[in-house]
Each structure stands twice: as structure tokens, then as C-alpha cells.
Amino acid sequence: MESILAAMAMSAFGAGAPSTPAAAAIPPQDPSLDAVKTYAIPAGPMSGALTTFAEKNGLHLLYDARATHRLRSPGLVGSHSLRGGLDRLLMGTGYAYRFADVDGNVSIVLAQATETRNDATPISSATPLPAIDIGAEARAPESRNAGAGQGPGDRHTGYRADTASSALKMDAPIMQTPVSVQVVTRQTLDDRQAISMTDALVTNVSGVQPSQGFFDVLKIRGFGTFGNTFKNGLQENRYRYLDTTNLQSIEVLKGPAAMLFGRLEPGGVINMVVKRPLETPYYSLEQQVGSYGLTRTTLDATGPVLEDKSVLYRFNGEFYRTDSYRDFVSDQNVFLAPTVTLHPIEQFRMNIDFEYHNRNWVENYPIYPAIGGSPANIPSSRYFHPAYLTTGMNNHFEKKRIAYDFTYDFAPGWSLTNRLSYANLGTRILNAFPGTFNQATGDLTRTGTYNPGFTDKTFTTNLDVKGKFVTGPFEHSLLVGFDYFNWYGPMLTAFNPPLSSINIYAPTYWQFENIYRNPQFLQNGAKWTGVYVQDMISFFDDSVHVLLGGRYDWAETYLSRFRTSPYLAAATYWASYDQGFNPRVGVVYQPQPWITLYGNFTRGMSANNVTTLGETLPPQQGEQFEGGVKIELFDKRLLATMAYFDITKTNIPVTNPSNASQTSTIGRARSQGFEFDLTGRIDDNWSVIANYTHDDVRTIDGTATDPLTAYTRQIAVSGSKLPASPRNYGNIWIKYDAAGELKGLSLGGGLTVVESSLGDTANSFVLPDYTLLDGMIAYTTKIEGYNVTAQLNVKNITDTVYYPTAGSRTTIVTGTPRTFLGSLRMEF
Template identity: 60%
Template sequence: MGSTLAAAAMSAFALGAGASDTPAQANVAPQERLGLLRRYDLAPARLADNLNAFADANRLQIVYDANVTGGLRSRGLIGNYTVREALDRLLEGSGLSYRLSEQRATISIRLAQADNGVRSDVSDAERLPPIDVGAASGETRDGRRGGAPQGPGDRHTGYNAVSAPTTLKTDTPLLKTPLTVEVVTRQTMDDQQAISVGDALLTNVSGVTESTNVLDVFKIRGFSNPIGNIFKNGLMEYRIRKLDTTNLQTVEVLKGPASLLFGRGEPGGIVNLVVKRPLDTPYYSIQQQVKSFSGTRTTIDATGPLTQDKSILYRVNAEYYSNGSYRDYVSDRNLFIAPTLTFQPIEQFRMNIDFEYQNRTWVDDYPVLPAVGGSPASIPVSRYLSSASLMTAYPDHSDRKRIAYDWTYEFLPGWSLTNRLSYTSIATRNENVVPLSFNQTTGVLGRFAFFIPGTTDRTFATNLDLKGKFSTGPIDHSILVGLDAFKNYIPLYVSYQPFLSSINIYDPRSWQVENPYGNQVFGKSAQKWTGVYGQDMISLLDDTVHILLGGRYDWAESSANKNFSSYLNALSSYVTTYNTAFSPRVGAVYQPLPWLSFYGSYARSFGVSNSSSTGLPLDPQRGELYEAGVKAELLDRRLSLTMAYFDIFKTNMPYADPTNARNTLLIGKARSQGFEFDLTGRIDDNWSVIANYTHDDVRTVQGALSYNPATLITTQLAISGSKLPASPRNYGNLWVKYDADGELQGLSLGAGVSVHESSFGDNANSYVLPAYALVNGMIAYRTNIEGYTVTGQLNVKNLGDVTYYPTSTDRYTIQTGTPRTFVGSLRVEF
């Protein structure tokens, strides 16, 4: 009977037994396969879940007793390891041992309790206790879900991440890096029904606030760049609007200057979007969402293998989105399709090919609201101050196509070559209404428009990385050497800048007919960037000290025409400026305990030369960072803590001249100095938390030398000591989720609050954006119906229906916050 039960158990838990090897793998002898290095990226989770993932990755059999692993957790596995090294690390501290036994062309791993808690290759197989086949994978024996298992479709990933290999370009754990990286996971986005990238970022990462509603631009540690701080899979996304989360697996924020790895960027940091990858297990999902203001959204996710040996995988994500707005006349329609293929003909080579198509039409909303006296104008937040006749007759339109690939070849154990490339073409019709003047007494707003009937924006980006590991005596080295290139080109186009009739904000005449074809102008521009970089992560003193040394050299070109009056003048006045720069980064980490580290770093950044609205080149932006902090992985690595002090300087910041919208002014130097706190992850099997707090003083250090205080409101000059617009000194967020078990298993409840201190709204610090607090909530229930996983969910945002103003740039452009919003959804997975 015992032998029969053991045989049944071996069949039930022979993980990977039914998987067939690829042709290349079949030619590798089992014992040789044990010595091959393989890269792992396993987050902290239940031990059984990580053993399953390990077995699948290596096509090995693991036989174990569910009683032995029940309740045990694994610290995860990040990096390149042989089979033996990986098992040693996965089982570290568990009190379990294993025995390897070769059977024909496979390796079987038998797991049992060890007397000394260390590996034993010769332990007797008879020491295995009776095997219980009753506990299902992904659950403990009492039915409670584990810490952060990879769920169907890689959706249930937990809130915590211990690495960010796409953003850091290495597999170094975050705990061992002198950099601050925060990761918004797929489960976070799903739990909060985050439709846009802004939804995902603004409450889940410290130091991130809104910058403008014109582009998808975010302030990170007080600084923003309207065209250059968003990346996708490590390559820049240029001039992108309304980014969506449909095909994203994580949204990662690298804080501080990122020039070493990414070239052009803000000294505050960059946002890197990591797309979903195909899975070798078939998975299908369809979700229907409805939201306030007549919003509907349908998304589809399908993935699986295309070949029997699973060497070719596919994934397709698609979305159709239609939404109104609490703002009069504003609307948005979006069609998005993103297929992805993965090729892995041999173990050492993997290639992903991504396609994206987006067709979007929307009515823009700019300007939003002016200031009157010392506060935002007291008018309904729904009031539309743009030109309703123009914007509805000529809505903005974007037709975007993107193709990209990335491949990695591990040509030697621990050594690999990675190449990424993307090409994006965006055909647009665009119209913006810009405030020109405002009478504080009468409420009359003067306006003119930018109308571009059609142009095509083409962007090319690529990079090549060489990574390797080696040792020099007691010192371990992890090196990265790379080069990259970026080019954006907008061919000669015609646009119009007509002066529009004035509008009274208290009594708007929204349907006054306007002619968009006035004041014809011609434009042409290009950006080109080439850089080489290298870094060495040095580990010594028994892996307790880590030192990062790196640098980058850039060659940058910026081109534009300075005469807009005619086609010929635009061609003949085309000017190109050249800049070069060296950007170093140094950092150190001291790790006295496996779960605790202290770090410090210094870095400089370089931004390509600015191009003013007149086409004349301006001096390039430069940044400098000093940072120190503490990182910890708490509660058996389920919870990540980061505390950081930072001091950042940025020079040559451009801003619009409010007295002449065709002119650009510069802030000589600004400073962002503050403290951040992030706590993310799982407290236990039931409770998860995201908590962050930011204290940041962002102000002008070197501003206008000559100004008239009586006209400061009109001129909006940035003077020394003044705060930068919409830069609250203190703000924070808290989100808590409860997953029920027992009879209520499948029920999830979540609640959160976001609090922002008041801030000045313009460079002159002439008015105040009031403080606000927003309350959000979530209830969801997941069940199984006839083999289908069905999830119903309801989220409410701004539960108290608070009137608030999240950001501004000057006295004319205050952005209003969204009123109370409900988002309901029904998802079916199989």
C-alpha cells in the first residue's frame, strides 16, 4: 500500500515530468545540465510555489511531501545559478534537504526533512515521509493562499518586488544596489483598476506627482521633462500621451539621475514601462469595465505556446476604451492592440518581438482653470475654457504604430549579450488653445491656438549591453558595458496659430465659431543622441559590501528652424547644436544583515539642449544628486522598506513666458531636497499594504536677477528662493487590502487615502493650491464557475467628492481633480 501511495505521489508531484525538452536540451546530458547556469527571477513566495517554478524552468521532477513544505516560505531567487546552487538557496533556512537521482534522461529531486538543514546528495530515499497528495498547488493545507504566488496570467503577483532587471539592466537585487527603484506590480494595477499609467503611479510611489494634463508627464522628486522621462522596456517613448496599462506587467520608477543607463533624463528620475511577456501555460481573460461619466472599457489578454516544445510563445493584449468627462465637451476614444511573440530555440537564447497599434481620438482640455487673486478661480470644475467649436470640429487624433524587439544570448556561463530596438511612427492631428492674457477684475481670458492638421513623428531607439560576472581573488565583479542611440525626427510641417476671441470665465460663450486657419507657420525638428556607458558592481567582505562605479559619455544633437514664416525660410534657417558630456555615478551599499542594507550614491545627469518656441537653441539641462538611505526586507522578505534622503540640483530649466507665449525663459538653477519613505508588500496571508510619504522642498536657487515686485504676477519670473509650481512640501499615500479566507475565501476589501499639503501654483508664488485628502475604496469577489474564474469588482475614487487641484504651471493653467468616480468590472479567466 505504501509503495502504491508513493508511486501515486511521485506521479502527482513529478513536476515537469510531462514537459518535453527542446531539441537543444535533449542533446544535453542530465549531469551536464546540472552544471549549466540559468537565470531566475523568483519573488519571495511560498516554498511550494517557487519549487514548482524552479522545476518548470529546468524540466526536472521534484517529489516531496506537501506536509513538509506546507507553511514554509522561500526568500526567492534572483540571478544566475546552477541547479545545485539554486536548490541550496531556495531551501536555505527551511530545514529541508534534497537528493538527486538520475533516471534515464531526467533528473529526479527528492525532498525531505534534513537532520542538519543542509543539502545532502546521498541521503536515503527511504527517509521520505508519507506523501500527501491532497494539497493543491498554490494553497496551504488549510486553504489559505500564500504570500505572493504567480497567479493565472501572472496577474496575482503581490505588491512587492525584490528586483527590477529591465530597469537596472542587471539582475542585482534591489537590496544590494545604491539606487532607489520602486515597482508598481500587475496586481496593484488590477486591485486599484488603474487604467492609465498615471493611475498606477500617483498613489503608489513616493515622490511622484502630476506635472501637466497635456502630455503623460510626471514630476519625480519635483522635476519633470515634457518629452523625455518615459521609457518602455528600457527604450525611450517620446512625446507620448495617455499611456495605458493594458499590456503592462510592471511600472518601475528609477529615482535620481538615470543618465548612466538611459541617457537623456530628468535628475529626479525616469519611469520605465515593462510589458507583459508570453507564458508557456495557456491563459485567456476578458474584462468589461464601466465607469462614471459614460466610460466603458473592454480588454482581452490571451497567451500560450504556438509549438509543442514551447519554443515559440505568443501573447495578445487588446483594448477598446470610450469615455466622457466631468469636463464639458471633453471625450476620449481609444483602440489599442499589442501582440507579442517569444522565441527560445535553445536554452541560452531568448528573443521577444513586440507590436503595438493605437488609434485614438480625443477632445483636448487646455487651458483648464486660471487663478484669481490668491486662489483658483471660483467657477465650476466642469466649465470648458477652450474653444468648444474648434475642439469638437477638429478633435485631436493619433495613429501610433510601434515595433520593437529584444534578445539575450548567454554565450558563456554568467556572460550575456542583450540588444533592444524600437521604431515608432505617430501620425497626429493636434490642436491646443493657449491662454494669452487674463483680466483679474473682469475675468476675460485672451487666447490663441496651435493647430497642426497633420504631421508624422518618427522615433528610433536601440542599445546593446554586454554583461558578465567574474572574480579577482576575494572580490566579485558584475560588469555592464553598453552603447545606445536615439533619434526623433519630425519632417517639415505646416501649422496655424490663430488668435481667438476672448472668453469670460464667468459667462463663457462656448460655441462662438472660430477659424483655425490663421497665421500660417512652418516647423521642423530633430533630436539625435549617442552614448557609451559602463559600470562595475563590486562585492567584497563576504558579500556584505557592494560598490558601484560607472560613467557615461554622450554626443547629442538638437535641430530646429528659427524662422517660421514660409516653407523656404523654415528650410534655410534650420539650425543644429551639438553638446557632449560625461555623467559619472558612484555608490556604496553596506549589508550587515541579509535583510538590511545602508546605501549612499552620487550621480550627474545630462539633458540635450533645449529648443525654445522660437526655434533658438538654449543651454542644455544638467543635474546632480546626493543620496543616502536604508533598505530592508521584512517579514521573511514579504515586505520591502526604503527610506531615502536626497539632494538634487538642476540647471537651465525652461518655462513659458506668460507675457509672450512664443518666448521661453530659463531658471538658472533649482534644488529639490527631501526625504522619502516607501513600505510595500504583504504583512501576512490576509493583509497587504502600500504606504509612502514624501517631504520635498523644491525651489529656485538662481532665478531672475532683475524684476519688479509690482509686476511679478504678470511677468511670472522665477526668483531666488521661490517655490516651483505645484510642489507640496509634504504628501503621502496609504492603501491597505484584506483577502479573506475560510468561508469568505475569494472576497477582497481595499481602502486608501491620499493627502497633499497646500502648495504655490506658479513661479512667482502669487497664489495657493489648497491642501486636500482623497479616500478610495475597493471590494472584489472571485469564484470558480464551471471551470472559469470569475471576478466582480467595484472601485470608488475620491469617495468624499472633494474639489481639488492636483497641479499647475502658472496662473492660467490649473488642473482640476476628478470628482467622485465609480469603476465596476467583471473579469472571466480560463
């Protein structure tokens, strides 16, 4: 079994170590273990890195080379002790070590098992060195599932991750990054049966809340993520119905991240990490069936194309269909995602991703009003769109995406990475938006938008050069990068017809509507270019890390709007050209390997501001101060993160209450609070995800106006809370994996508690607090050599009526009632 790293007898030394190593007996407490030496071991195959390290220190290093065949080391550059050097070499591999007091050998052992070596000698019959206890899940404690039937396929990842590429665009451990970053792993997605991005992130990560709207836009630390969603480090310009089928994990980087990723909202970044092909063949077929007619079939297949494993493949596919608790709403999705990996030489690796996404749905933009100081007392299932139109003219989009990324190790400690993505998205949308609402009669006016079909194109790429070098006592991890983003929407026709009003108590759906009214012709786009430099400086025997970085951006955004004919002069045209520098500074101090103290300051440039008359205003800015503590518990099985943050968003456009055509950038909002996250495994049976958020999100500078004007025109005034921003909310999910006779059985339960919040900009009504209870039961066994898992998840067990978010008095989002979701998965 390639995943087992076993202690070997001296007769097997040739499997992975030099044939004539220098022997040196070093007792475990020998002071030479702390002696500092200078290394220049480049990132690359683990076997070569371990061999070089052993030769440098005159040690015997005994291991089974089959287990290191697929492993890569981040390398080792600079001055390190023997212990510190081994820690860095094994970083992120899932292996730890202790020193064997036999013949002075340092030995790396994951487990003892009855396996057969290449020379046909059973491993268990070899004379083992003393147990080094890496099998206690020390470095990546969750890489192995405690339940029965664990299999390959990168599925049994546990709840905790060691690294997150989005944090620094480097493979630095989370414990050594001066920012708050959380990772939702593949096993978390599976255990919670998370199909949407909202299901995946809300409740599993602190500071994340749903956002009002019909896109997959969330809020991080009180600010929206529109434009802040990335896939493998490249921006996804479309935010509707993001698919989790081919994702290995989802990273959430908190705070302004413009230094690495460009112009973003200041709350944080979501980075979707795609599954990669594996050298070991793996196949999985899963069928899910749930409430409201939900059915979802997914396939995952991977393995080598060539015998030498220089070409690998992976294919993920999904067919999904469901109705909704809301009347008339339905959704159907086909998603196909093949990936090819090219690995002709050790120094070069390239992944090529293809995606085809075809979706048909009945629009469900949240139209639901407030009456007085609370949401209206009407069924949450009631539909306020023109059903005669929306059910007969389903919305549709078809997305085609191709992307690649490659890394080339061109010198010891130095590498070049290039990523590129091109997406073509065709869309047809019919939608309705609420207008005025008469609380006395229940009559709600509506306006419509109809785009009979348009296609937009997104091209994005970046180039990163990373390297390690030493200057005196300082070890540097340098990143120099460039990125380019271009989104273009060619001329499209849009109709904006007024629709008939609807009564919320007695709705009439079958009215004829003429949607081909009030045409306009639009053309818009955006592009920007950025260059950035970042240096992580480590010293004091790798216990202090200082992050220095900066980025310079050149950005352009434009829009043309023609009212009656594309050949007439534009009624509205604006273009914004912005440029600016944004710094990032952070520091990490590790007084002990299991505890990290960190702090950071970062600033980022956000979206352009444009008035209704086409006047260009300065771009919005985000600025954050953050400090926190990270602690590894239970032999590094469990990671706790505590963070205090203070984010200010400036240059927000505000409207003159007496003249809607006058706008200025005097607006300022602030998000200030505390977060706590706990993820990982307590022991071999118990796993946990827990988080708590205290966040005060409010307008600091707004428009001076009287309360009536603020109410009727939804104008933000100083001191008002941002819509749907609860001050306190928390979640906990606990899973138990049985052992002994019940091995294979898993039980899970989760609790979500959210405080009440104010539902609109004018703070005129309240979204009540709510508590949700979820549960899961699963059983895994082997049938005819296949791993078979049956699972049932129940969400909102108590069938609580709740309102998770809102944007105004007429756009309240209703919560999903109790749902059941069962699955049957076969793996081999």
C-alpha cells in the same frame, strides 16, 4: 501543477537530480555550511544550475523537475558559502530553503499537494522530507494570491517585486541596488483599476506627483519626466495617453539616471515592462463600466504556438470610450498589442512586440484661472476651449510600433542583449492656450494652435554585454553598453491663430473661429549616441556591493521654423551639439540579509537650452546625492525603503526681465527631501502600500527682479518654490483578502493627504491642501470551471473639490469628482 515544487521520495530522485549523486550527511548546524567555495555557474535553466551546485557540494538535491521547467537562475560566480550560494541561485525565483535534518539532504520545497507525477505516483503519497517552508512566501511572497480563484496569467503578483531591471540593467535584487527604485505590479494596477499612467503611479509611489499639461508627464522628486518614459528599456518619445493594457509592471527609478538611459530630467525614470508570453495557456476577458459613460473592454490571451513551446504568443487588446466631468470632453481608444516569443534553444530568447494605437479625443488642455490668491470659484466642469471647433474637429493620433529584444548566453556567465524599437506616429491636433486674464471682468484671451496632420518617426536601439568574473576576493558583474536614439519630425504646417476671448462666468462656445491664420512650417529632430560601462563589485561574502559606472554622450538637437513659405529662408534655425561624461557611484552594505544601507552619487545631462533668437546654450545638468535604508520585514513579505536625497539642476535658462530676447544659464533649482515606501504583504490576509514624501523644491538662482515683474511675467526668483510642489504628502492603501467561508472576498481602502502648495513660478497663489478617500470591494469565485471576479472601485468617495497641480495663473488642473468603476473579469 507546474508551479508546485514538492518534496520527493528517493524513488523520484531521477525527476530532476543526477542519478548517482554523492551523498553527504550535513546536520543543519554543521560548520561546513559556512565553508566558502568558488563557483562558475552561468545564468540559465534552474535545473542545470541546481544540479551543478549539488555536485559541487556532494549533496542530494530532491525536487520535481516539472516545477523548474520554466525557471531560470541568474547564475553563481565567485566565492560563496553553501547558504550564500543557494541564496544567489534562487534569487528572484520565489523560492527559499532551509536544511533538512534527514539523511543530510538539502531539499527545496514549495508546497505539498495531491498532484500526479510523470510516473503517475501521487506526490502526496511520496514520503516527504521535513517542511522547508518555502510556501510561506519567503522570496516572492506575493506570487500567490490569498483570495480564491487565483489563476495563471502573471496577474496575481502581489504588491511587492524582488527585482527591477531599470535600476542597473541587471537582474540584481532590489535589496542589493544602491538606488531607490519602486515597482508598481500588475496586481496593484488591477486592484486600483488604474487605466492611465497617472492613476498607476500617483499615490502608489513616493515622490511622484501629477504635472501640469496635456501629456502623460509626471513629476518625480519635483522635476518633470518629459523624455524620461521608457518601455522595456527604450525611450518612448511620445508622452500622451500611454496605455497600461499590456503592462506587467511599471518601474520608477529615482534620481538622475542618465548613466544608463541617456539625456534625462534629474527626477527619475519611468520604465514600462510589457507582459510576456507564457508557456501555460491563459485567457482573460474583462468588461469595465464607470462614471461619465466610461466603458472599457480588455482581452489577454497567451500560450504556446508549437508543442515544444519554442514559440509562444500573447495578445492584449483594449477598446475604451468615456466622456468627462468636464463639459464637451470625450475620449475613445483602440489598442492592439500582439507579442511573439522565440525560444529555440536554452541560450537564446527573443521577444517581438507589435502595437497599434488609435485615439480620438476632444482636447482638454487645462485652462482654468486663479483670482487673487486662489483658484477661481467656478465649476470645475466648465470648459474654456472653443467647443464649436474642438467638438467638430476631434484630435486624433495613430501610432504603429514594432520592437524586439533578445538575449543570448554566449558563454558561462556572459550574455548579449539587444533591444530595438521603431515607432511611426501620425497626429492631428487642435488646441487652445490661455493668454491674458482680467480678474475684474472674467475675460480670458486665448490663442490657438492647429496642426492638420503630421507624422514623426522614432528609432532607438541599444546593445548590452553582461558578464560575471572574479578577481581575487572580488566578484564582478560587468555591463558594457551602447545606445542610439533618433527622433525625426518632417516638415509640418502649423497655424497659430488668435481666438476670441471667453468669459469664465458666462462662456460663449459657438463662435466661428478662423483657424487658418498665421501659418508656419516646422521641421525638427533630435538624436544622440551613448556608450557606458558599469561594474558591480561584491565582496565580504556578498555583504558589500560597490557600483562604479560612467557614460559618454554625443547629442544633437535641431529646429527650423519658416514663417510664410517652406521655400523662404528660415526665420528661426538652431542646432545644438553637446557631448559630455556622466559618472555614477554607489555602495551597498548588508550587515544582515534583511537590511541594506546604501548611498549613491550620480550626475546626468538633460535637455538642450535655446533662446528665442536661436542662440545655443549649454545643456542642463542634474546631480544627486542619496542615502537610505531598505528593510525586509515579516519573513521578506514586506519591503520598506527610506531615502534622503538632494538633487540640484543647473544651467536653467532665465530671462532678463527688461529684455525678453536676452537669456543666460544662471538658473539653478534644488529638490531636497525624504521619502518612505512600504509595499507587500503583512500576512496571508493583509497587504499594504504606504508612502510619505517630504520635499523642498525651489529656485536657488533665478532672475533678480521686482515683485510686480515676477508676477506679470512669471519669472522665477531666488528662493521661490517650483509650481505645485507640496512639501508634504502621503498615501496609504490597505487590502484584506478573506479566508475561510468568505474566501474570495477582497476589501480595500486608500487615503491620500496632500499639503497646500504654490501654484505658479512667481508664487502668487495657493493650491489648497486636500484629502482623498478611495475604496474597493471584489469577489472571486469559480463558475463552470472559470475564475470570475466582480469588482467595484470608488474614487474620491467624499467628492472633494481639489486642484492637484498647476503651471501658471491660468493653467490650473482640476481634480476629478467622485467616480465609480465596476468590472467583471473571466479567466481560464
